[in-house]
Amino acid sequence: MANRNQYESGRDLxxxxxxxxxxxxxxxxxxxxxxxxxxxxxxxxxxxxPLYVLDEVTIRIACQAYREALKKYYPGPSLALYASKANSSLAISCLVASEGLGLDAVSEGELLTAFKGGVASENIVLHGNNKSDQELLLAYHNGVTIVIDNQNDIDRLAEIIPSESPPAKLMLRFTPGIECHTHEYIRTGHLDSKFGFDPDQLESVLVQLKAAKWASLNGLHAHIGSQIFELKPHDDLTEVMVEALALARRIGHPVEDLNVGGGLGIRYKETDDPPSIQDWVKVIASGVKEACQSRNLRLPRLLCEPGRSLVANAGLTLYRLGARKEIPGIRTYISVDGGMSDNPRPITYQSCYSACLVSRPFAPPQEKITIAGKHCESGDILLKDIDFPSSSTGDVLAVFGTGAYNASMGSNYNRIPRPAAVIVNKGHADLVQRRERPEDLLQYDVIPDRLIALG
Structure with a gap:
C-alpha cells in the first residue's frame, strides 16, 4: 500500500x-x-x-457513477449492465439491481443467479460463443435478450423456437477490428477473436435475420477488450457501431439498442492511472451522439457492460502469513494460506496487486519479499519481489483489487476449499458465500462398484 499521504491524496470518492x-x-x-x-x-x-471482503459502499458508488454519467452525457435512453462474470453471486446481483442496473450473463448458472438475485429479465442479456440449447431456451422463455455470436446461435434458435411462437429478442455481436493495449488473452475486439461475426459478414447476417420469423433483432453489440486505460479505442468503437446501426436500420431491423461492451481499466497498483468512469462514459456517449447526428439517425438506447470497474476495487482478500524461506542473495518467500485457487490471475495473466499488513498498513518497507501461495505449484506466486515491512507468522495480509475475477475464476486445485465471502457496510459484516469444507469437495465424487470390489 502507498504511504498515508499518497493514499489519502490519491483517493477518488x-x-x-x-x-x-x-x-x-x-x-x-x-x-x-x-x-x-x-x-x-x-x-x-x-x-x-482466506476471506473475500466486499465493500458495499464502493460497489454502490461505482453503479451510481455509471448511471449518473450516462444520464448526464447521453441525451437518449441508456442502461448499464453488470458483466457478472467478474463476480457472480446472489448478493451482488441483488445489489446492482437495487441500483437500477441490468446484467450481462454468459451461462445458465449466471442467468439463474441473476433471476434469483432480483434482476429483471428484460434487463438481462445472454452472451456466449457456444451456448447450449438449454441456455438458449432458458433465456428465450424468460424474455432475456440473446446475443447472437455466430452462425451456430442462429441455426440452434431456428430449430428450437416453436413455430408461431413469439420471436426471440436478439442482439447481434460483431468484431469491430479495433486494437487496444492490454493483455493478449483479454483482447476481444480485433479480427482474430473467437467472439462475434467479422465485419464483412455483418450485412449477410442482417439480411438472413430479417427473413427469420422467429427473430426480432433489436440491438448490436461489440467489445474491444478489458483493463483498458486508453479512451481513443472506445471513441473509435462508437463510429464503427453507429455505421453498423445505420446498416441494420436500412435493411429493416428496428434496432434501438447499441451495446458498446465494457473494458474500462482499474488501479491495481500505485502506478496505474485509469480514466475515470465519468470520462469513459463521456467519450462513448459523445461518440454515439455525434455519429448519429452526422447520419441523421435517431439516438439508440446506449448500453454498456462494466464488470471489473464496478466490483474489483470494492474487494480485497485477507490471508494469514505462514512459512518463511530465505534464499541468500536470491529471494525471500513468505507463504500465505491461500493462493492460486482463490486468485488465479497472477499465474494466468501475470497480474500485479497491491497489499499491506492489516495491523500496520502504512509501515515503511524493510525488506524485499515474494508472497507465495500454498499450492503445489512453483508458479503459485501472488506478489513477486515487493518492498515490505517486517512481519511475523500469523500476521493478516490484505491484498487489494480482488473483487473481480478472483472468486469467479477460483478453483479447488489441490482439493483446497473455496473461501468465504462477506460484504461490509456501516460496521456490519454479512456472509454472502459460505466457506467450503474439505468434505464438501467429495459430494459429487462416485466410486464405481467394480472398483470397490477390486479394493
Missing amino acids: LSPNKNFAPITSQIDDQGSLMVGECNLNCLAERYGT
Missing part, C-alpha cells in the same frame, strides 16, 4: 476504479485497517482466512 483500496478504507485508533467500519483483523478472526 466518485470513481472507485481509480483507487486500489475500497472507498471506506480507514485506520482505527490502534492503527489497523478498517473497511466498511469493520476491523479487518476481527473479520479474519471471525470468518477465517
Whole structure:
C-alpha cells in the first residue's frame, strides 16, 4: 500500500476504479485497517482466512457513477449492465439491481443467479460463443435478450423456437477490428477473436435475420477488450457501431439498442492511472451522439457492460502469513494460506496487486519479499519481489483489487476449499458465500462398484 499521504491524496470518492483500496478504507485508533467500519483483523478472526471482503459502499458508488454519467452525457435512453462474470453471486446481483442496473450473463448458472438475485429479465442479456440449447431456451422463455455470436446461435434458435411462437429478442455481436493495449488473452475486439461475426459478414447476417420469423433483432453489440486505460479505442468503437446501426436500420431491423461492451481499466497498483468512469462514459456517449447526428439517425438506447470497474476495487482478500524461506542473495518467500485457487490471475495473466499488513498498513518497507501461495505449484506466486515491512507468522495480509475475477475464476486445485465471502457496510459484516469444507469437495465424487470390489 502507498504511504498515508499518497493514499489519502490519491483517493477518488466518485470513481472507485481509480483507487486500489475500497472507498471506506480507514485506520482505527490502534492503527489497523478498517473497511466498511469493520476491523479487518476481527473479520479474519471471525470468518477465517482466506476471506473475500466486499465493500458495499464502493460497489454502490461505482453503479451510481455509471448511471449518473450516462444520464448526464447521453441525451437518449441508456442502461448499464453488470458483466457478472467478474463476480457472480446472489448478493451482488441483488445489489446492482437495487441500483437500477441490468446484467450481462454468459451461462445458465449466471442467468439463474441473476433471476434469483432480483434482476429483471428484460434487463438481462445472454452472451456466449457456444451456448447450449438449454441456455438458449432458458433465456428465450424468460424474455432475456440473446446475443447472437455466430452462425451456430442462429441455426440452434431456428430449430428450437416453436413455430408461431413469439420471436426471440436478439442482439447481434460483431468484431469491430479495433486494437487496444492490454493483455493478449483479454483482447476481444480485433479480427482474430473467437467472439462475434467479422465485419464483412455483418450485412449477410442482417439480411438472413430479417427473413427469420422467429427473430426480432433489436440491438448490436461489440467489445474491444478489458483493463483498458486508453479512451481513443472506445471513441473509435462508437463510429464503427453507429455505421453498423445505420446498416441494420436500412435493411429493416428496428434496432434501438447499441451495446458498446465494457473494458474500462482499474488501479491495481500505485502506478496505474485509469480514466475515470465519468470520462469513459463521456467519450462513448459523445461518440454515439455525434455519429448519429452526422447520419441523421435517431439516438439508440446506449448500453454498456462494466464488470471489473464496478466490483474489483470494492474487494480485497485477507490471508494469514505462514512459512518463511530465505534464499541468500536470491529471494525471500513468505507463504500465505491461500493462493492460486482463490486468485488465479497472477499465474494466468501475470497480474500485479497491491497489499499491506492489516495491523500496520502504512509501515515503511524493510525488506524485499515474494508472497507465495500454498499450492503445489512453483508458479503459485501472488506478489513477486515487493518492498515490505517486517512481519511475523500469523500476521493478516490484505491484498487489494480482488473483487473481480478472483472468486469467479477460483478453483479447488489441490482439493483446497473455496473461501468465504462477506460484504461490509456501516460496521456490519454479512456472509454472502459460505466457506467450503474439505468434505464438501467429495459430494459429487462416485466410486464405481467394480472398483470397490477390486479394493
